[in-house]
Amino acid sequence: MPEQVRARALGAFYGLALGDALGMPTQSMSRARIKDRYGSITGLVDAAPDQPIAPGMPAGSVTDDTEQAVLVAKLLVEGRGRIDPHAFAGALRAWEADMIARGSRDLLGPSTKRALELLDAGLDPQQAGVTGATNGAAMRVTPVGIANPVGDRLLDAVAQASMVTHNTSLGIAAASAIAAAISASLDGADLGAALDEAERAADQGARRGKWVPGGEIGPRIRWARQWVRGMSRDNVADAVAEVIGTSVAAQESVVAAIALVEVLEHDALTVAAQIGGDTDTVGAMTGAILGAQHGLAGLPADQVGKVREVNRLELEPLVDELLALR
Numbered sequence: 589m590p591e592q593v594r595a596r597a598l599g600a601f602y603g604l605a606l607g608d609a610l611g612m613p614t615q616s617m618s619r620a621r622i623k624d625r626y627g628s629i630t631g632l633v634d635a636a637p638d639q640p641i642a643p644g645m646p647a648g649s650v651t652d653d654t655e656q657a658v659l660v661a662k663l664l665v666e667g668r669g670r671i672d673p674h675a676f677a678g679a680l681r682a683w684e685a686d687m688i689a690r691g692s693r694d695l696l697g698p699s700t701k702r703a704l705e706l707l708d709a710g711l712d713p714q715q716a717g718v719t720g721a722t723n724g725a726a727m728r729v730t731p732v733g734i735a736n737p738v739g740d741r742l743l744d745a746v747a748q749a750s751m752v753t754h755n756t757s758l759g760i761a762a763a764s765a766i767a768a769a770i771s772a773s774l775d776g777a778d779l780g781a782a783l784d785e786a787e788r789a790a791d792q793g794a795r796r797g798k799w800v801p802g803g804e805i806g807p808r809i810r811w812a813r814q815w816v817r818g819m820s821r822d823n824v825a826d827a828v829a830e831v832i833g834t835s836v837a838a839q840e841s842v843v844a845a846i847a848l849v850e851v852l853e854h855d856a857l858t859v860a861a862q863i864g865g866d867t868d869t870v871g872a873m874t875g876a877i878l879g880a881q882h883g884l885a886g887l888p889a890d891q892v893g894k895v896r897e898v899n900r901l902e903l904e905p906l907v908d909e910l911l912a913l914r
Contacts, residue, residue, distance in 0.1 A: 589911050595883035596774045597734045597911055601657070601903045602892050603879020604730050607871030608653040609895045610861040615651070616640045619829055619864035629861045632894055648891075648898035652687075652697075653727045653872035658906065659683055660749060661731035665909040669735060669745065673713035673752045677704055680753075697724045697836060703753040717755035718798040722836045725754035725763035727869045730876045731906070732763075733770030735913040738785055742771055746789075747796045754838075756797040761805035762838035764793025765846065766873050773880035774914075779853070782881065783813060783846060803839045808832075812847040824851050825859050834865030841866045845873035854878065 613635040614622045625636050632647040659679050663671045684696050699720030706716040732749050736742040746764045768789030772782040790806035812832055816824050828847055833840030848856035860871040879887055
C-alpha cells in the first residue's frame, strides 16, 4: 500500500475524531447560544457545565461519532470486510450500556434505537432499519470508505453497514456520499473530483434501501455545492445553518458537511463547531473528508495530539487492517 494512501487513510480517521471533538462542546445548541457561551471557537475547548449532551467534558473528548466508527472498523476487520447484522446490533447495545455506565448522555440516536427495539421484537435485520433516515450511518461510515475502493463494492459495503439501522434511500445515500468522498480521496482525487464521486454514490445508494420521503441526498448535494461557491465564510455559515440545515436528518447534516468542505476547506472545521445543531456529526464528516484529502500531516498536529491523548486513541493498527481489506 503506497505511503500516501496510508497517510490519507489516517487523516480520514483522525480527521473524523478531530471534527467530532471540536463539535463536542456545542452539540445540540443554537448558534446564538454557542456564541454567548463560548465566543468564537478556534480550537478544542471544554464543554460548559450546562452543555445538554456532554456537560463538563474535557477539551478534545470525542463522542458517539468516533466511538461508533471505531466499532464499525473492528467489525469490518473481524468479518474480513463484512459486517454481521446481529454482531453489529450486539456491539451497539454493548456500546450504549458502557456509555450509560460512564454517566454519558450521548447515547444511540433515534433511528438506531428504534431499529434495535424492532430486532429485539424478532424482526428480520433487513426490516429493522427501514425507517432510519437520520445521519447515523453516515457518521460512522469512514472505515467503510477506507476499506473499499469507489464502485459497486463500496456501495454494497455501505448498504450492508447501514442495513440494521438505516436501510432507507436517504440513510444509505447519505452514507454512500461520505464513504465515496473519502475513498476517492484516498486514491488521489482532488476535492472537486471527490465530491463529484459523493454525488454519484448518493444517487446510486438511494436505490438500495427502502424509499422514504424527503429531499434526496444527491440532488441536494449538487444544488448546495453550486449555491455556496463564492460565498464568504460568514455567508456560508448563514446559508448552511438557515437553509441547508444541521439537524440529525440525513438530507441536512450530510449536505451541510459537504457544502462547508466545498467552499471553506480547513476553515470548515471551526465553522462546523459554531454552526449549531448536530455540530459533532457535521464536524466529524467534514474532518473525515478533509483528512482524506490532505493526509494526517494536513491536520493541526497539536489538536490531533490532544484528541489522541484525551481519548487514548490509537487508530494506526485499525487503519492498517482496513487498508489490507482494501
